[in-house]
Amino acid sequence: MVVGGVRGRGDLGQGWGMDRLADEVRQRLEVVCRLPHSRRELRELGLNDNDLRRLVRNGHLQLERKQYLDGTVEPEIARIACAQAAYPKSVISHFSAATLADLRIWVDTKRRDRPLVDAVWLTRPPQANRNQRRDDVVLRRAGLPAAHLVQYDGLVATSNARTVVDLARELPLREAVVTIDHALRTGTPVEDLQTMLDSQHRWPGIRRARQAVAMADPGAESALESIARLAFVSGGLPAPVLQAQFWNGWRWLSERVDFWWPAYRTIAEADGLAKYEADSASERRRLLRQSYERDQRLSDLDLEVVRFGWEDVVRDSNRLVRRLREAFIRGERRTGEPPTWRTAPLPLTHAA
Numbered sequence: 001m002v003v004g005g006v007r008g009r010g011d012l013g014q015g016w017g018m019d020r021l022a023d024e025v026r027q028r029l030e031v032v033c034r035l036p037h038s039r040r041e042l043r044e045l046g047l048n049d050n051d052l053r054r055l056v057r058n059g060h061l062q063l064e065r066k067q068y069l070d071g072t073v074e075p076e077i078a079r080i081a082c083a084q085a086a087y088p089k090s091v092i093s094h095f096s097a098a099t100l101a102d103l104r105i106w107v108d109t110k111r112r113d114r115p116l117v118d119a120v121w122l123t124r125p126p127q128a129n130r131n132q133r134r135d136d137v138v139l140r141r142a143g144l145p146a147a148h149l150v151q152y153d154g155l156v157a158t159s160n161a162r163t164v165v166d167l168a169r170e171l172p173l174r175e176a177v178v179t180i181d182h183a184l185r186t187g188t189p190v191e192d193l194q195t196m197l198d199s200q201h202r203w204p205g206i207r208r209a210r211q212a213v214a215m216a217d218p219g220a221e222s223a224l225e226s227i228a229r230l231a232f233v234s235g236g237l238p239a240p241v242l243q244a245q246f247w248n249g250w251r252w253l254s255e256r257v258d259f260w261w262p263a264y265r266t267i268a269e270a271d272g273l274a275k276y277e278a279d280s281a282s283e284r285r286r287l288l289r290q291s292y293e294r295d296q297r298l299s300d301l302d303l304e305v306v307r308f309g310w311e312d313v314v315r316d317s318n319r320l321v322r323r324l325r326e327a328f329i330r331g332e333r334r335t336g337e338p339p340t341w342r343t344a345p346l347p348l349t350h351a352a
Contacts (some may be wrong), residue, residue: 028045029045042144094123107175108136161193176208224313304327
């Protein structure tokens with residue numbers, strides 16, 4: 001399967017340096033340098049060392065791991081592509097494949113044995129020498145059936161389903177669920193994940209991966225929401241409804257709440273600080289005002305509203321669970337008419 005393309009910032013172009021090449025050489029270069037090539041390969045196209053130095057200096061090419069690549073390719077993608085070129089028969093996998101696919105990743109930075117997320121992750125066939133782990137590259141060995149692979153404009157990577165299950169075998173439950181939730185939300189069918197789990201039924205970590213897939217929910221819109229769901233389960237709370245909307249008597253309110261317990265008339269809202277970031281003080285005030293007005297509309301429905309942030313979930317989830325249990329008690333005491341609600345539809349998306 002071919003999906004997307006190597007993300008770039010424009011065309012190689014005719015800028016100073018390119019116009020000094022013969023037309024035929026320039027045309028070949030524009031075609032081949034969307035993928036990494038060695039110095040020897042580019043010299044065979046008709047370039048000399050002075051040409052290469054000039055093209056790198058002027059940004060028409062970039063040099064990574066002794067590999068040359070179109071200067072308009074995004075630096076992170078270039079780093080991944082050139083690392084793959086250095087290891088023949090390797091496939092971009094794990095965290096690097098998630099980067100290509102724009103899948104959400106969260107790893108607890110406080111965890112001592114956390115993986116090298118910033119390294120380039122590659123998988124090679126089982127016949128390769130051994131697994132390797134360096135600061136810049138992590139190499140795994142595993143089977144690589146064609147059905148598990150996709151191409152991003154020539155870069156061979158694991159499919160979304162394979163990437164998700166590979167990560168779920170590597171990561172603790174709450175970190176794995178962040179990626180699985182996002183994959184499901186952006187269009188990866190749960191059936192594809194189940195098929196992938198079955199194909200890896202004897203692989204290391206597969207039991208942990210099955211548990212993570214079983215707990216995933218495409219309703220989670222952020223890493224914080226995914227982690228919070230697991231904290232609620234761990235704390236013994238009943239499962240909430242995700243992304244509920246309410247009827248105010250004449251229309252559905254535009255806001256969707258992150259978590260909703262109808263039996264207890266309680267809402268929980270995950271507040272990442274990013275939603276209040278703005279370029280000016282006036283814009284921040286406007287965002288805070290919007291948040292206040294939103295809470296007021298929900299309170300007008302005779303509901304309990306509990307807000308929480310990252311620290312509440314990651315560092316002290318027991319306190320958050322206690323706050324919610326107290327809100328449940330207050331909610332059960334409310335005697336007004338319960339609100340009319342529905343689950344908001346998921347966005348229509350497609351996945352590799």
